[in-house]
Amino acid sequence: MVTPQANIGVVGLAVMGSNLARNLASREGNTVAVFNRSPERTRLLVSEHPEANFIASETIDDFVASLATPRTAIIMVQAGAGTDAVISQLAERFEPGDIIVDGGNALFTDTIRREKAVSATGVHFVGAGISGGEEGALKGPSIMPGGSAESYKTLGPILSSIAAVAEGEPCVTHVGTDGAGHFVKMIHNGIEYADMQLIAEAFDILRQAGGFTPAEIADIFIEWNKGELESYLIEITAEVLKQVDAKTGAPFVDVVLDQAGSKGTGVWTVQTSLDLGVPVSGIAEAVFARSLSSQAAQRAAVSGLPAETTPLDSNDKAKLVNEVRNALYASKIIAYAQGFDAIRAGAAEYGWNINLGAVSKIWRGGCIIRAQFLNRIADAYDKNAGLLSLLLDDYFTEAIGASLPSWRRIVAGASLAGIPIPAFASSLSYYDGLRAPRLPAALVQGQRDFFGAHTYKRVDMPGTFHTLWSGDRSEIESEPSTH
Numbered sequence: 217m218v219t220p221q222a223n224i225g226v227v228g229l230a231v232m233g234s235n236l237a238r239n240l241a242s243r244e245g246n247t248v249a250v251f252n253r254s255p256e257r258t259r260l261l262v263s264e265h266p267e268a269n270f271i272a273s274e275t276i277d278d279f280v281a282s283l284a285t286p287r288t289a290i291i292m293v294q295a296g297a298g299t300d301a302v303i304s305q306l307a308e309r310f311e312p313g314d315i316i317v318d319g320g321n322a323l324f325t326d327t328i329r330r331e332k333a334v335s336a337t338g339v340h341f342v343g344a345g346i347s348g349g350e351e352g353a354l355k356g357p358s359i360m361p362g363g364s365a366e367s368y369k370t371l372g373p374i375l376s377s378i379a380a381v382a383e384g385e386p387c388v389t390h391v392g393t394d395g396a397g398h399f400v401k402m403i404h405n406g407i408e409y410a411d412m413q414l415i416a417e418a419f420d421i422l423r424q425a426g427g428f429t430p431a432e433i434a435d436i437f438i439e440w441n442k443g444e445l446e447s448y449l450i451e452i453t454a455e456v457l458k459q460v461d462a463k464t465g466a467p468f469v470d471v472v473l474d475q476a477g478s479k480g481t482g483v484w485t486v487q488t489s490l491d492l493g494v495p496v497s498g499i500a501e502a503v504f505a506r507s508l509s510s511q512a513a514q515r516a517a518v519s520g521l522p523a524e525t526t527p528l529d530s531n532d533k534a535k536l537v538n539e540v541r542n543a544l545y546a547s548k549i550i551a552y553a554q555g556f557d558a559i560r561a562g563a564a565e566y567g568w569n570i571n572l573g574a575v576s577k578i579w580r581g582g583c584i585i586r587a588q589f590l591n592r593i594a595d596a597y598d599k600n601a602g603l604l605s606l607l608l609d610d611y612f613t614e615a616i617g618a619s620l621p622s623w624r625r626i627v628a629g630a631s632l633a634g635i636p637i638p639a640f641a642s643s644l645s646y647y648d649g650l651r652a653p654r655l656p657a658a659l660v661q662g663q664r665d666f667f668g669a670h671t672y673k674r675v676d677m678p679g680t681f682h683t684l685w686s687g688d689r690s691e692i693e694s695e696p697s698t699h
């Protein structure tokens with residue numbers, strides 16, 4: 217007979233699950249039930265960490281029996297069919313008031329579906345985004361739980377005990393109901409893609425135009441990491457660039473095949489934002505850049521086509537470094553502004569009450585996009601929770617303004633030099649598009665009305681209009697339309 221004494225359980229003991237279980241067990245007051253489909257993994261975890269406060273089970277029945285009520289279990293298995301299978305195993309055995317947490321990278325619409333089905337039985341279902349990779353899971357991730365407010369009463373203290381701490385606050389908050397947590401984690405990953413692509417573009421300009429070696433660029437990034445750009449991603453990029461391949465002695469970055477992979481969360485961010493009508497162009501370009509890099513056959517076939525380039529003026533190396541830094545910072549601000557716009561739009565669409573300031577605070581530590589910069593975003597939302605765009609906050613307005621001359625020169629110069637900078641360039645165009653008093657969208661409306669009678673609105677009077685395009689053009693007139 218198993219004694220029900222664990223206050224939390226973990227199902228799925230691959231690296232992320234094992235590390236999360238170890239993190240939970242290392243915190244005062246936690247007893248952690250652990251279970252994995254193949255028992256060898258469970259035995260390995262327990263034998264490698266005899267000091268940890270684990271209760272290991274080799275059957276799902278024993279696992280459930282080892283949990284004290286309300287039973288709370290975190291599922292850490294691969295997103296998809298595996299998650300559904302474990303959810304139904306637990307849901308069959310759990311009782312009303314118990315809590316099932318999915319800590320994987322699930323698509324938020326799956327989470328909404330699962331929450332609906334599970335909560336109908338009285339059991340709580342919480343989709344929780346967990347960021348920080350293997351190390352974060354072990355030492356303190358950033359956690360984005362959704363689900364009911366009631367389940368958070370039990371779950372909140374447990375998650376707070378293992379989350380990263382930033383500025384004295386645990387990096388966890390109840391993001392919103394049902395799929396809100398996984399939605400916000402998805403956007404986090406979209407921003408992560410944009411941030412990584414922007415850093416990669418900065419590297420490419422410094423290398424191609426500035427002639428710096430990877431090791432020298434690592435030193436530049438180490439410097440940048442002391443200022444406004446301070447972030448985990450800049451820090452690890454410097455480490456990657458410093459790395460020398462043991463086999464060849466060449467810079468590591470030169471021996472890696474230049475085709476970037478992805479597991480899908482960036483694509484989801486873009487697909488979802490397209491549906492919401494939110495232009496996350498920086499994130500989209502980052503996703504497309506990975507796709508383009510992987511078009512090996514096309515790249516090989518096109519590589520000899522005309523280039524007609526003009527080198528970027530790089531006589532003053534210090535100036536180039538500073539201008540690339542400014543362009544990177546401004547583009548990064550755009551990526552975050554777009555990501556937060558997507559969260560706001562998602563919250564409105566799905567009926568979530570998401571506190572954007574709280575989200576920026578829980579991203580300050582533990583997660584992949586953790587950065588000093590998140591404090592600025594938190595300040596902006598503290599000052600004005602209803603901010604229409606991050607670009608309107610004084611700090612960001614000034615930061616972009618100060619970066620603009622460099623940003624324009626780098627985008628123009630890299631384009632002339634034939635250096636691909638999709639994320640830098642689209643971020644600048646996004647900024648110019650948003651601030652433009654008039655856009656050629658008016659012409660697009662005219663084209664739509666011409667070929668499809670799609671109608672348009674006028675600047676000088678209310679109503680919807682359609683122009684009679686055929687016949688004698690001198691008699692063309694606008695008229696209120698019934699379309």
Ligand code: 6PG
Pocket residue numbers: 321346347348349405408477478479480481482583584
């Ligand atoms: C995190 C990461 C993590 C993972 C992503 C990115 O927040 O800890 O985002 O979730 O690294 O899935 O993976 P891809 O680049 O392979 O899509």
